[in-house]
Amino acid sequence: MWADLGDALSEQYTGTASTMGAALRQGGHTTRAMLEKGWRAVNRAYCAHFEDDARQSALQLLLGSHKLTKVPSSQIRRSPQGKFRFALATWNLHGRTPWESAETLQSLIRGACEVNGARESPDVFVFCFQEFSELSATNVVLLASGDEVRQARFEAAAASALHAELGESFWELRSFGMVGLFVSVFVAARLAKSVKSVSAERIRSGLYGQAGNKGAVAVSFKIEESPGLGGIRVR
16 A cells, blocks of 8 residues: 555656655565666656756646736727626525425515616526435335436426526527436526537446435536637536
8 A cells, every 4th residue: 555655646746656665565675676776766757857947847737836827908909798697596496396386486586686686687587406306225126317307397497487586598408307406497588509519428426426415517618609719618
């Protein structure tokens, strides 16, 4: 264990395994251990002279101590940016369906769109639910992708509620579920043509990564891409 730990630390800092690893594993400085130590010393010298700069830069980036290259002010260009409004509603439903009430769902939307007492219509609205379906043993096994029938009912209800509450149409971008977790993303219809690179992912962490009773779901996309900026990435 100590030898493995030493090798792992040495790999990070020098690019090669520890020069003492063989001696620890073989119980002393045997002929084989000395030969291995000499070979690793040669590798370490090579890495120090030819590969250390990239490794050191990576360590500094990881530790936050790196220095950014200064760009001459004459080369800095900024693309005009507008306001991007993003609204989020979260709820642990405990397996119930209160969203089937139009009044309840509109109230949830209304609360997510209020900023400092003022009402603002968002460009993107995201619903994030826990226990969207009951976390029973049967559902954990059978609903790897969530309750797709219930999800479809919610999507239709949410689109209707968004239109009724905000006064404009919203396009369902992507919905994604895993057992009781569910995320649903809606984009204002006026921006539908500006969205691309849509993807979704499930991360299972229950039963050592085998079950979805614990974990996360995520949706990623780009919207209103500007030249040279790579767009806005939302996760």
